[in-house]
Amino acid sequence: MRNTKTAQTGLLLRLYLRRDWLKIGLWWLGLVGLMAGAAAKFDGLYGSQQAMASIITTLKTPAMVSLLGPFTANKPYTVADVYAAEMMVFMGLFVAMMNIYFGVHSSRADEDSGVSELIRAHAVGQHASLWASLLELILINGLAGVLEALGLQAAGMTGSNAAGNWLFGLGLAAFGLMFGLFTLLVAQISDSSRGATMLSYLVLGVLFIARMGTDVQNPDYTWWTIYGWIEKLDIYGQNNWLPVIYMLALTAVVAVITFVLSSRRDLGAGLLPQRKGRQFASRWLQGPLSLIARLERISTIVWLVALFILGATYGSIFGTAGDLVKTNPAMAQLIGAAATKTANQTLVLQFANKLALIFVVLATIPGLITLLRLNRDDSKGYFEQLHAKAISRLRLYLSFSAFGLIGAIVAFALGIYGMDVAGAAAMGHNAIDLTRFMRAFWGFTPALIVTFGITACLVGFLPRWQNIAWLIPAYGFFSLYLGSMLDLPKWALRLTPYGWVNAVPVHTINWGTAGWMTALGIVLIGLGYLGYRRRDLLTN
Amino acid sequence: MTEAVVTINHLQKKFGKFQALKDVTLTVNAGEVFGFIGPNGAGKSTTIRTLLGILKKSGGEATIFGQDVWTDAVAIHKRLAYVPGDVYLWPNLSGGEVIDLFLKLNGQKHSPRTDELITKFKLDVTKKCRTYSKGNRQKVALIAAFSTAADLYIFDEPTSGLDPLMEEIFQQEVLALKDAGKSVLLSSHILSEVERMCDRIGIIRDGQIIETGSLADMRQLSRTQITVTTTQSAGALAALPAVHGFKQTDQHATFAVDSEALGEVMTALAPLGVKALQSTPPTLEDLFLRYYNQKEVGSNAQH
Structure with missing residues (x-):
C-alpha cells in the first residue's frame, strides 16, 4: 500500500457518491434551477427603466441591505447588477446549508450509526474517510458551480457576461466548500451528528448576523465577517476574484486543522469533554412529556435564545430602516414631516412582515424536529422499551406534538418580542407599539399550526416519507422571501400555509383566516394521531 | 397452575406481501418459564413486538392476562416488564436516569432492590448512554426490568452481549422470578440457558410454531x-x-x-x-x- 493513511480513499469516495447521488442530484437541481430560472425571468421583470429605478431604490433601503446585502453596482445599472445583488447572499445561505448537510452526513452521521467502525476495521487508511468526505464536498461544490455558471450562460440576462457568470458559479462553489470544511471541523469537535449540525448552523448564523450588522453600519467591515466575502465578489461589476482566493485559503487552513484534530481523537468520540451523567433521574423526569423536554432541553434553549437574538438584531436596525429622510430624501420632502412619520412606520412594518416570515419559518424547525422524533427514535430503537410501559400511544403522541408546537410558538413569539424591544430602542419616540408587531404573531402562528398539522399527518400515515415535511418551510421561505421580487404568480405563493396569511403587521389580522387555519391545523394533528394509532410502529 | 398468562392463537403478521408470522399458537402459563427458540428471522421478535402492541396483528388472536394485546396495551403493560434484544438508549441520558425513568413510567420507584441489581450487574449508572457498550446497555434494560414488580417478564435474547459472569447473574434472577411464581417468556439462542431454566419450550421456524412442550416431551419425540x-x-x-x-x-x-x-x-x-x-x-x-x-x-x- 502506497500511503497507509489514505489507503482506499478512492473506493470510499465512490461508495459515498453511490450512496448520495440522488440527494446530490436534487440539491443541484434546486440550486441550478433557482439560479437559472430566476436569471431567465429577470429581463422580463426589470426590463423597463421604471421597474429598474424602483427596485434599486428598494434594494438600497437598509431593510433590504440587511436581508440581501448592499447594492454596490455603478451606473449605468443593468438587470444583471440587480440579479447579483438580490441573489448572492441568498444563494450563499443555500449552498452553506447544502454543505452542512453533506458535511455531517458523510462524517459524523456514519460514526453515530457505527458504519465508520466497520469501515475502519478493513484495510482502510486512518484518514481515508475524511479524505473521501472532503473530495466528495469538492466534487459536489465544484460541479454545482460549473452547472450554475452554465445555467447563467444559458439564461443570457442583459448585462451578464461570461466572466461574471463563471465567477458567480465558482465563487459560490468556493463559498460552499468553505462552509463544508467548517462543518467537517465542527464534526471533529462535537460528539454526535446532531451536535455537529447544531454547531455548524450556529457558526453560519453568527457569521450571517455579523454580515448583516456590518452591511448596515459600514460595508467595509464586512470583509471581516467571512460570510460577507461573497458580496465582495462584485459580480458583473469589478468581478473580483480576490475573495475566492480568501475562501480557498481559509478552506485549506481549516482542512489542515481538521486533519490534525481528526488524528487526535478517537473514532466515535468528540474533542469536547464527556461530562458525567446523573446517578438518578431528577424527580421531574416522570413521563413522556418530561422525557422529550429533557431530551430536547439544550436545543430548545438554543432555539429560543437564538430567535430572540435574531429578532433583536433585526430590530436594532429599525431606526435606520425606518428613516425615509435618509433613504429617500426627495420623497420625505415631498410628503412633509407628519406624513413622513407615518411613512417611516409603514416602512418598518413592511420590513417586519418579511422578518416575521423568517422568524416563523425558523421557529417551525425545532417544532418539526420534535414531532419527527416520534418515528425517528422508534427507528433507532430508543422507544422500544417505552412502548412496553404503561404509556398509551395517545399520551406519547400528544406529549411530543404539544411540546413541539408550544416550543415553536414560543420561539416565534420571542423572535417578534426581540424585534420589538430592540426596535423600540432604535426608533426612540417613533417606536411602534408591541400590539402592532403582535399582529404578525397572531397572523403567522396559524400557518405554523397548519404546517405542524400536515407534518403530523405525514408522521401518522407516511412515516417513511416524513422528511418531505421539510419542503413546506423551505419552499415557504423561498417563495415569500424572494417571491415578490421574482414576481411569482399568486398560486405559487399560496402553495404553503405561510402564503395564506395577509400582510401582517402592516394590515390588521384577518381573524377569519386565522380561525379556520388554526382549526384546520388542529384537525390535521388529530388526524395524524388516527394514522399513528392504527399502524405498526417503526422498529430498529 | 394451568392458568394461561399469554395466549396466542393462530397469530399472523404480514409486512406488505411478506408473511412474517404464518401461524403462531402458544400459551405461557402462570408461574412458568417459557423458552421461545428458533433460527434468526423465524419471527421471534415479531411475535414479541406484536404481543407488546408495537406491531398490529394481521390475523389470529393474542391476549395477555386475558386482555387483547392491541386494545388493552396500557392495562397489560402495567403488569409487564420487557427487555429487547438490541437495547438502544437515548445517547444524552445517563444509565441511572433511564432506569429511573423506566420504573416511573410504570408507576414504580427506584428501590433498594434497584440498587442491589446495579451492584450485582456492576453497572456505572453515571455514564451517558452513548458511551455504553452493547452489554452495558443490555444491563440498563435488565436492571430496569428486574427491579420492576410485574407479573409477566418478556426477554428477547437478553444475554446476547453479556459476559459469562453476567449471564450467570441473569439466570439466577430469572430463577428467582420463577420461585416467586412469576411468568417469564424468554426468547434465546443460548441452549444451555433454555435447558436450565425453561419449563416448556416452543420452537418457531418460518413464522410457524412447529413444536411446543416440555423438554422431556420433545426428547420423547x-x-x-x-x-x-x-x-x-x-x-x-x-x-x-x-x-x-x-x-x-x-x-x-x-x-x-x-x-x-x-x-x-x-x-x-x-x-x-x-x-x-x-x-x-x-x-x-x-x-x-x-x-x-x-x-x-x-x-x-x-x-
Whole structure:
C-alpha cells in the first residue's frame, strides 16, 4: 500500500457518491434551477427603466441591505447588477446549508450509526474517510458551480457576461466548500451528528448576523465577517476574484486543522469533554412529556435564545430602516414631516412582515424536529422499551406534538418580542407599539399550526416519507422571501400555509383566516394521531 | 397452575406481501418459564413486538392476562416488564436516569432492590448512554426490568452481549422470578440457558410454531443416539424402520433410534451379545438442528 493513511480513499469516495447521488442530484437541481430560472425571468421583470429605478431604490433601503446585502453596482445599472445583488447572499445561505448537510452526513452521521467502525476495521487508511468526505464536498461544490455558471450562460440576462457568470458559479462553489470544511471541523469537535449540525448552523448564523450588522453600519467591515466575502465578489461589476482566493485559503487552513484534530481523537468520540451523567433521574423526569423536554432541553434553549437574538438584531436596525429622510430624501420632502412619520412606520412594518416570515419559518424547525422524533427514535430503537410501559400511544403522541408546537410558538413569539424591544430602542419616540408587531404573531402562528398539522399527518400515515415535511418551510421561505421580487404568480405563493396569511403587521389580522387555519391545523394533528394509532410502529 | 398468562392463537403478521408470522399458537402459563427458540428471522421478535402492541396483528388472536394485546396495551403493560434484544438508549441520558425513568413510567420507584441489581450487574449508572457498550446497555434494560414488580417478564435474547459472569447473574434472577411464581417468556439462542431454566419450550421456524412442550416431551419425540459393542454382527438392525444412520466398524455400531421404538430395538439387540452399550438422549442442540433444518436428521449418526 502506497500511503497507509489514505489507503482506499478512492473506493470510499465512490461508495459515498453511490450512496448520495440522488440527494446530490436534487440539491443541484434546486440550486441550478433557482439560479437559472430566476436569471431567465429577470429581463422580463426589470426590463423597463421604471421597474429598474424602483427596485434599486428598494434594494438600497437598509431593510433590504440587511436581508440581501448592499447594492454596490455603478451606473449605468443593468438587470444583471440587480440579479447579483438580490441573489448572492441568498444563494450563499443555500449552498452553506447544502454543505452542512453533506458535511455531517458523510462524517459524523456514519460514526453515530457505527458504519465508520466497520469501515475502519478493513484495510482502510486512518484518514481515508475524511479524505473521501472532503473530495466528495469538492466534487459536489465544484460541479454545482460549473452547472450554475452554465445555467447563467444559458439564461443570457442583459448585462451578464461570461466572466461574471463563471465567477458567480465558482465563487459560490468556493463559498460552499468553505462552509463544508467548517462543518467537517465542527464534526471533529462535537460528539454526535446532531451536535455537529447544531454547531455548524450556529457558526453560519453568527457569521450571517455579523454580515448583516456590518452591511448596515459600514460595508467595509464586512470583509471581516467571512460570510460577507461573497458580496465582495462584485459580480458583473469589478468581478473580483480576490475573495475566492480568501475562501480557498481559509478552506485549506481549516482542512489542515481538521486533519490534525481528526488524528487526535478517537473514532466515535468528540474533542469536547464527556461530562458525567446523573446517578438518578431528577424527580421531574416522570413521563413522556418530561422525557422529550429533557431530551430536547439544550436545543430548545438554543432555539429560543437564538430567535430572540435574531429578532433583536433585526430590530436594532429599525431606526435606520425606518428613516425615509435618509433613504429617500426627495420623497420625505415631498410628503412633509407628519406624513413622513407615518411613512417611516409603514416602512418598518413592511420590513417586519418579511422578518416575521423568517422568524416563523425558523421557529417551525425545532417544532418539526420534535414531532419527527416520534418515528425517528422508534427507528433507532430508543422507544422500544417505552412502548412496553404503561404509556398509551395517545399520551406519547400528544406529549411530543404539544411540546413541539408550544416550543415553536414560543420561539416565534420571542423572535417578534426581540424585534420589538430592540426596535423600540432604535426608533426612540417613533417606536411602534408591541400590539402592532403582535399582529404578525397572531397572523403567522396559524400557518405554523397548519404546517405542524400536515407534518403530523405525514408522521401518522407516511412515516417513511416524513422528511418531505421539510419542503413546506423551505419552499415557504423561498417563495415569500424572494417571491415578490421574482414576481411569482399568486398560486405559487399560496402553495404553503405561510402564503395564506395577509400582510401582517402592516394590515390588521384577518381573524377569519386565522380561525379556520388554526382549526384546520388542529384537525390535521388529530388526524395524524388516527394514522399513528392504527399502524405498526417503526422498529430498529 | 394451568392458568394461561399469554395466549396466542393462530397469530399472523404480514409486512406488505411478506408473511412474517404464518401461524403462531402458544400459551405461557402462570408461574412458568417459557423458552421461545428458533433460527434468526423465524419471527421471534415479531411475535414479541406484536404481543407488546408495537406491531398490529394481521390475523389470529393474542391476549395477555386475558386482555387483547392491541386494545388493552396500557392495562397489560402495567403488569409487564420487557427487555429487547438490541437495547438502544437515548445517547444524552445517563444509565441511572433511564432506569429511573423506566420504573416511573410504570408507576414504580427506584428501590433498594434497584440498587442491589446495579451492584450485582456492576453497572456505572453515571455514564451517558452513548458511551455504553452493547452489554452495558443490555444491563440498563435488565436492571430496569428486574427491579420492576410485574407479573409477566418478556426477554428477547437478553444475554446476547453479556459476559459469562453476567449471564450467570441473569439466570439466577430469572430463577428467582420463577420461585416467586412469576411468568417469564424468554426468547434465546443460548441452549444451555433454555435447558436450565425453561419449563416448556416452543420452537418457531418460518413464522410457524412447529413444536411446543416440555423438554422431556420433545426428547420423547426425538431420537436417542446408541453406541453398542456386540459379539455378533449387529448389521441386521440396519433394516429396522426405527433405526437411522446405521454405521458399523468391526463390532462397534452407532445409530440413532426413534425414542418411542427404543424398547423394540433393545429386544432385537439382546440376542446379539451386548458387551457395552451407551445411550445418549438428544441434547437440545440435536433437537434444534433437527427442527431448524427441515431435512432428516441422518447426520445424527455421525456423532
